[in-house]
Amino acid sequence: MTTVEQEIYEPLNIETAIELSKNLQLFDHDDHLTSEEIGDGNLNLVFRVKNEHSGKSVIIKQALPYAKVVGSSWPLTLDRARIESESLKRTYQLVPKFTPKVYFSNTNLAVTVMDDLSDFTILRKGLIAGNIYPNLAKDIGHFLAHTLFFNSDFGLNQQEKKVQSSRFINPELCKITEDLVFTDPFYDHGTNNIDEDLKPFVSTMLWEDQSLKLEVATLKKAFLTKGETLVHGDLHTGSIFVREEDTVVIDPEFAFYGPMGFDIGAFIANIILNYLSQQVHLRNQFQRQEYQQYLLNIIDESWNAFSEEFTSLWNQYPQDVFMNIDGYLEQTLQEIFKDTIGFAGCKVIRRMIGLAGVEDVECISNQADRNKVKKAALTLGKKLIVERSQIATINELVKVVSEHA
Amino acid sequence: MTTVEQEIYEPLNIETAIELSKNLQLFDHDDHLTSEEIGDGNLNLVFRVKNEHSGKSVIIKQALPYAKVVGSSWPLTLDRARIESESLKRTYQLVPKFTPKVYFSNTNLAVTVMDDLSDFTILRKGLIAGNIYPNLAKDIGHFLAHTLFFNSDFGLNQQEKKVQSSRFINPELCKITEDLVFTDPFYDHGTNNIDEDLKPFVSTMLWEDQSLKLEVATLKKAFLTKGETLVHGDLHTGSIFVREEDTVVIDPEFAFYGPMGFDIGAFIANIILNYLSQQVHLRNQFQRQEYQQYLLNIIDESWNAFSEEFTSLWNQYPQDVFMNIDGYLEQTLQEIFKDTIGFAGCKVIRRMIGLAGVEDVECISNQADRNKVKKAALTLGKKLIVERSQIATINELVKVVSEHA
Numbered sequence: 059m060t061t062v063e064q065e066i067y068e069p070l071n072i073e074t075a076i077e078l079s080k081n082l083q084l085f086d087h088d089d090h091l092t093s094e095e096i097g098d099g100n101l102n103l104v105f106r107v108k109n110e111h112s113g114k115s116v117i118i119k120q121a122l123p124y125a126k127v128v129g130s131s132w133p134l135t136l137d138r139a140r141i142e143s144e145s146l147k148r149t150y151q152l153v154p155k156f157t158p159k160v161y162f163s164n165t166n167l168a169v170t171v172m173d174d175l176s177d178f179t180i181l182r183k184g185l186i187a188g189n190i191y192p193n194l195a196k197d198i199g200h201f202l203a204h205t206l207f208f209n210s211d212f213g214l215n216q217q218e219k220k221v222q223s224s225r226f227i228n229p230e231l232c233k234i235t236e237d238l239v240f241t242d243p244f245y246d247h248g249t250n251n252i253d254e255d256l257k258p259f260v261s262t263m264l265w266e267d268q269s270l271k272l273e274v275a276t277l278k279k280a281f282l283t284k285g286e287t288l289v290h291g292d293l294h295t296g297s298i299f300v301r302e303e304d305t306v307v308i309d310p311e312f313a314f315y316g317p318m319g320f321d322i323g324a325f326i327a328n329i330i331l332n333y334l335s336q337q338v339h340l341r342n343q344f345q346r347q348e349y350q351q352y353l354l355n356i357i358d359e360s361w362n363a364f365s366e367e368f369t370s371l372w373n374q375y376p377q378d379v380f381m382n383i384d385g386y387l388e389q390t391l392q393e394i395f396k397d398t399i400g401f402a403g404c405k406v407i408r409r410m411i412g413l414a415g416v417e418d419v420e421c422i423s424n425q426a427d428r429n430k431v432k433k434a435a436l437t438l439g440k441k442l443i444v445e446r447s448q449i450a451t452i453n454e455l456v457k458v459v460s461e462h463a
Numbered sequence: 464m465t466t467v468e469q470e471i472y473e474p475l476n477i478e479t480a481i482e483l484s485k486n487l488q489l490f491d492h493d494d495h496l497t498s499e500e501i502g503d504g505n506l507n508l509v510f511r512v513k514n515e516h517s518g519k520s521v522i523i524k525q526a527l528p529y530a531k532v533v534g535s536s537w538p539l540t541l542d543r544a545r546i547e548s549e550s551l552k553r554t555y556q557l558v559p560k561f562t563p564k565v566y567f568s569n570t571n572l573a574v575t576v577m578d579d580l581s582d583f584t585i586l587r588k589g590l591i592a593g594n595i596y597p598n599l600a601k602d603i604g605h606f607l608a609h610t611l612f613f614n615s616d617f618g619l620n621q622q623e624k625k626v627q628s629s630r631f632i633n634p635e636l637c638k639i640t641e642d643l644v645f646t647d648p649f650y651d652h653g654t655n656n657i658d659e660d661l662k663p664f665v666s667t668m669l670w671e672d673q674s675l676k677l678e679v680a681t682l683k684k685a686f687l688t689k690g691e692t693l694v695h696g697d698l699h700t701g702s703i704f705v706r707e708e709d710t711v712v713i714d715p716e717f718a719f720y721g722p723m724g725f726d727i728g729a730f731i732a733n734i735i736l737n738y739l740s741q742q743v744h745l746r747n748q749f750q751r752q753e754y755q756q757y758l759l760n761i762i763d764e765s766w767n768a769f770s771e772e773f774t775s776l777w778n779q780y781p782q783d784v785f786m787n788i789d790g791y792l793e794q795t796l797q798e799i800f801k802d803t804i805g806f807a808g809c810k811v812i813r814r815m816i817g818l819a820g821v822e823d824v825e826c827i828s829n830q831a832d833r834n835k836v837k838k839a840a841l842t843l844g845k846k847l848i849v850e851r852s853q854i855a856t857i858n859e860l861v862k863v864v865s866e867h868a
Binding site: 211216217218220221223224227228229230232233236241245268271272274275276278279282283284285286315378379380381383384385386389 | 785
């Protein structure tokens with residue numbers, strides 16, 4: 059008989075975070091460590107534990123048993139910490155260059171200990187500041203191709219894929235997306251956050267448009283039922299850390315088996331929102347045109363990098379005998395592209411009127427300017443949803459986006 | 464501390480089956496019971512334990528840890544017994560009239576104890592004998608509507624659906640379908656079972672047709688990724704027990720979260736195969752026409768009963784706010800119908816040349832007659848796959864089927 063001591067969940071503090079790091083032998087016992095809590099406190103505690111002498115540091119992330127949103131708080135499963143750490147470990151197998159290394163995780167404590175990326179910037183802030191990241195598009199395309207392919211029936215043994223999918227059943231966090239991305243913004247719902255001035259526009263543009271709602275219903279159903287691959291589930295520009303030449307994707311707590319296009323669409327949507335916001339941020343016309351062109355190139359290049367790498371993996375590591383049939387790859391990419399555009403449209407809309415805005419747009423202090431950007435985004439988001447079957451190539455998508463600046 | 468005695472798997476025999484029934488208090492301790500093994504022994508042991516005096520009896524089904532197929536045997540998970548009993552219990556909640564009641568199940572023993580249906584006939588045998596079951600189509604339509612709707616995101620809380628889906632991850636039995644229905648018949652594969660005379664026809668009709676294979680690849684992908692609802696997974700006419708006016712669906716060991724159209728397609732495919740076989744079985748033209756018309760009516764009526772009942776459930780028990788959007792129900796039914804036709808086509812083909820034939824056709828002793836039926840079935844099966852988007856209504860489907868007699 060073995061006696062198993064089961065750890066009881068308790069939120070860490072600055073001291074116990076240091077203690078845990080030492081117990082895990084990530085530092086020597088007599089190292090002098092500092093610890094600070096650097097999370098935003100809405101969903102998780104995030105500690106940086108550091109040996110100031112050697113400069114070595116780690117991040118300890120611990121899920122909180124609730125989510126704080128706009129003043130209120132609701133209970134939220136700690137299981138998301140397990141999902142996050144399992145997703146990080148799986149992703150590290152596939153694309154270590156773009157993933158923080160996990161040193162320790164514990165389901166009972168809802169804790170993940172991982173690489174500190176303190177010399178990285180959150181991509182969203184970098185883009186708002188107008189910075190250029192020369193490898194970003196290529197890196198994200200590579201990340202998407204490898205994670206989406208090797209977790210799918212195309213690149214993973216089809217029986218292992220089923221077993222793996224059972225570890226990523228994520229009802230509570232999927233529900234957040236189902237409600238806040240695919241439902242509430244399309245109704246006059248209490249969770250929305252809309253300037254009074256915008257309401258009539260939103261009402262006509264979204265809430266009264268039954269044909270739009272039918273398309274959103276179709277996309278929501280795909281989110282609910284299309285278990286193609288292990289998606290990150292929340293791949294906006296706040297989930298991407300960048301340095302001049304490096305890209306790391308973090309925070310996969312929304313991970314689940316969903317449609318391939320969902321992650322690509324989330325990324326593109328957030329580039330689009332930055333693109334539209336630069337209409338206000340960059341007053342100098344030359345600078346603006348140049349930076350907006352850079353953002354359009356990110357959309358174009360990330361898709362092309364994804365589809366080229368996906369094609370290469372498809373040809374090199376086929377798990378299904380049908381994968382050498384003429385036209386199957388092209389049909390698959392076309393379907394992913396169509397889903398990508400539709401999901402991007404939903405993501406754009408939800409960020410303009412839903413519970414969670416994006417700093418790119420919300421930081422525009424002039425209300426008229428801000429609402430002008432929001433109207434452009436809502437118009438574009440709707441177009442992406444409704445016309446996703448007509449937009450056949452990434453060039454056409456870029457053209458449609460550029461017409462909405 | 465509790466000590467849990469874990470039962471160790473051991474195949475039952477006639478004596479231990481009686482013992483188990485008494486231990487479960489399904490009979491009195493001093494009842495005189497008889498026991499016989501009535502399974503076909505390929506996958507499961509099936510015991511009927513009976514009190515000859517009172518007439519009361521139960522069925523004890525126990526999974527074997529292997530499958531015997533065409534002389535060889537391969538290991539097969541006992542977990543399918545858990546899946547079967549959980550599926551039966553869930554189905555009994557929804558449609559008790561059409562489901563055997565489970566009295567006991569045990570995962571370690573891989574045992575399910577349930578209603579004895581000894582006064583029922585396997586539908587396949589009843590149809591081969593040319594019997595008429597007036598309620599069959601309506602019953603199956605009702606069964607399909609209730610099970611497919613209430614296990615889907617349309618009729619079940621969308622978070623509960625995710626949790627439920629985790630209990631029906633069924634890699635090994637899904638692989639049987641992936642290989643034997645969606646792959647091997649479309650290649651010159653060792654598991655196929657083809658008369659030499661038919662080979663050139665099959666080669667031209669299936670193996671050399673790249674555009675057919677692209678469509679099959681698309682359907683296989685739907686089987687692999689479209690987690691719409693808890694399907695039975697093997698709803699052929701051998702999984703349906705009938706009496707004059709009663710219908711009971713058994714053997715859901717292939718149950719998993721898959722596409723709505725899969726069960727409907729399996730049922731229709733097997734009606735089609737009986738329909739085509741009657742071309743030989745019923746030599747009297749008048750009798751043949753009458754019975755074949757009855758079979759066509761089953762196809763027509765079962766779909767109509769399904770879609771009417773599904774519509775009624777959709778309107779009464781919507782789980783999603785989008786379900787009242789104009790056109791969403793129609794679009795959903797159209798998609799289910801298209802999948803149904805495609806899956807029916809695959810099922811028809813696999814039964815003609817794959818590992819497992821159907822008695823309806825295999826019992827035709829004259830080789831020329833048998834191969835004529837097989838050719839008609841292969842031609843029709845292919846048409847259903849390739850033209851599933853063009854066949855828009857159940858009447859059109861019936862017409863297409865009738866043209867292949």
